[in-house]
Amino acid sequence: MERIRNFCIIAHIDHGKSTLADRLxxxxGTVGDRDMQNQLLDNMDLERERGITIKxxxxxxxxxxxxxxxxxxxxxxxxxxxxxxxxSRSIAACEGALLIVDASQGVEAQTISNLYLALNHDLEIIPVLNKIDLPGAMPEEMTDQVVExxxxxPEDVIRASGKEGLGIEDILTAIVEKIPAPKGDPNEPLRAMIFDSVFNSFRGIEVIFRVFDGTIKKGDKxxxxxxxxxxxxxxxGVLKLKQQPEKEISAGNVGYLISGIKVAKEVKVGDTITHPDRPTTKIIKGFEDVKPMVFAGIYPVETSEFEELRASMEKLQLNDASLVWEPETSAALGFGFRCGFLGMLHLEIIQERLEREFDMTVITTVPSVQFHAVRTDGSILKINAPSEMPDASSISHLEEPFIRAxxxxxxxxxGGIISLCMDKRGLIKNQVYLTSDRVELSFEMPLAExxxxxxDKLKTISRGYASLDYELIGFRQSTMVKLDIMLNGEKVDALSAIVHKDKAYDWGKRLCEKLQELIPRQMFEIAIQASIGTKIIARESVKALRKNVLAKCYGGDISRKRKLLEKQKxxxxxxRQVGNVEIPQEAFMAVLKLD
Structure with a gap:
């Protein structure tokens, strides 16, 4: 056990974590030259295409x-x-962390928040300055930032380059010398924690765990x-490039377990594994439950595929514990799921993984955040979707989630960043100059915005040089209204949204215009209306397709033509009274494209 070191690599996005892992x-010699490829550990197609690590x-x-x-x-x-x-889950399974900072970009928001995560778990931090071979690298200034x-x-900061392979030996030496060996007793009762799991269609669920005390042997109950x-x-066994079976895994080590578990619900990330005949008394405090930020409905395009979608979601949840979902129904789309995500990128990735890994074609509704409706008697109702909003007469006010960004x-x-945040109803709280040309701004603003x-807008304004990190700080009272979209007088629940009163008119008008472009013309006229309660605030019409009934009338009296036109009308x-409006999939996504 003295010779085991468990560590993770943390950094801001694109600071070279995966490339450095390749070099290590x-x-x-864990990977031969023949098996080597860039970003070796990113084994999902999506990760390779986008160049980001997801798992x-x-x-x-x-x-x-x-x-x-x-x-x-x-x-x-x-x-x-x-x-x-x-x-946060990886950090819980380690004793130390490599904190990587890009030598040309320096300390970013995510660097700081990941560092705090690691410090909360008392990890030993080894700072590494990566990409020192770049022409734009400023090792001296960046070292000062890290020291601060x-x-x-300053001499503790290791200078390295993942691309060129510089400083790799220094990193490995620092890992061995600075990171403490895992504590734990191989002779105590078994106490291990599940920190990840993968679904394998041939062998059931593979559980990845870290042993804190005791020993687990092959064939144990x-x-x-x-x-x-x-x-x-x-x-x-242990996780090399391929899984490598072992006879036993003792305290301090990380390994995988296959026991033919078929039901996805039986594996919970953060659970404790022990022996039934000699159970441990110290249950591991798992991870705090994940707090979803964005809610959206996911529905199968074919209603008959509902059960299949449910099975796919369960398997996906194994591999991505931050996905939260529950069944819901919609008048427009039938049966589906209301899912909670950590952000818009997460939503996009989940949707894409459902389509790729499970061959499901799904419709995603307008994302929204969770609101609290305070009823007149003081009780609080949680609203995850606009359709759950109660009647306006029964609630005293609405509260929306605020974040500190x-x-x-x-x-x-x-200047540009402050005006963007003001536009999004943000309040500036603090402005600190980290160096002469780097500023840290703190805002409080509504999550919905x-x-x-x-x-995306933040990146555009700052030419890619802004990093964002946010945390939830609670709910505050706001004047929010429910905006309904009606087609020929019928509400389409999948398109309604909860918006701020000041922005409702603008939002409704733009949405109607967008839908007018996207809904194909039918044999009858379609009225697209946006309403708040019973008040219509915007309207557009999709004109009907019409046959030219006057083609056969040549000359002659106007009354004959009028008779034909009246008949057509x-x-x-x-x-229009019996016709149904077909809404294409793009229309549901229209709301996302409103700029």
Missing amino acids: LQFT SHAIQMKYMHKGEEYTLNLIDTPGHVDFSYEV LIGCD IKFVNTDKIYNADEI QIISKSEYV IVFDFF KGKKRM
Whole structure:
């Protein structure tokens, strides 16, 4: 146990975590040159295409230091704010962390928030300055930033380049010498924590765990404490590039377990594994439940595929514990699920993974955040979807979630960023100059305003040089109204939204115009209306397709033509009463495209 080191790599998005992990794997000879490829641990197609890490990946390396062999368990983590839950789980399974900072960009918002996550778990932090080979690198200035952030000595900051392979040996030496060996007793009762799981269609669910006390042997009976289920450990092993079966895994190590579990609900991330005949008394405090920020409905395009979608969601939840969902119904779309996500990128990734990994075609409704409706008797009703909004007469006021946003950017973009935040109903709380040209701005603003396109606009204003990190600070009273969209007088619940009163008219008008472009013309006229309660605030019409009934009348009396036109008009009117409006999938997504 003295020779085991568990560590993870944390950093802001695009600071070179995965590339550095590649070099560590190559240097320790874990991966041969033949199997080597860039971002080796990002094994999902989506991760490779977008160049981002979505899942944390664990892998074991062996390293010789001063004539002794050490076992290093490395976990590579995502950098994007939407996947911070992955990071918090990886941190719980480690004793140390490599904090990577880009030598040309310096400390960013996500660097700071991931660092605090690690410090809350008392991890040993090893600062690494990456990309020092870039022409734009400023190692001296960035070292000062890191020293200021962590409070270490300047010579503790390791200079490295993941691309060129510089400083890799220094990093490995620092891991062995600075990160403490795991504490724990191999002879105590078994106490292990599940920190990830994967669905394998041939072998059932693979559980990835970290052993804190005791030893787990192949063929043991084991018990999951939360679900109270008992299984046989058919196969246990460590995670090399491929899974490598072992006879036993003892305290301090990370491994995987296959016991033919078929039901996705039986595996809970954060659960404790122990032996049924000699159970542990110290249950591991798992992870705090994830707090979804954005809610959206996911519906199958074919209503008959509902059960299939449910099975796919369960399997996906195994691999992504931050996905929260429950069944719901909609008048327009039938049966589906109301899902909670950590942000818009997370929503996009989940939708894409459903389509790729499970061949499901789904419709996603307008994302919204959770509101609290305070009833006249003082009780609080949680509203995740506009359709759950009660009658206006029964509620005294609505409360919406507010966040504290930290934005770090260059000083020349401060004006643009402040006006963007003011436009989104934000209040500026603080402005700190970290260096002469880097500013940290703190805002308090409604979560609903940053859900859609705030991050994209922020990046545009700052030419990509702004980083955003946010946390929930509670609910505050706001004047929110429910905006309904009606087609021919019938409400389409999938298009309604809860918006701020000042923005409702503008929102309704733009949405009607957008829908007018997207809804195809039918044989009858379609009226698209936006309403608040009973008051119509905007209207557009999609004109009917019409046959030229006057083609056969050549010359002659006007009354004959009028008779034919009246007859056509009556037919169109009757048609409109019985006709259904077909809404294309793009129309449901129209709301996202409103700029």
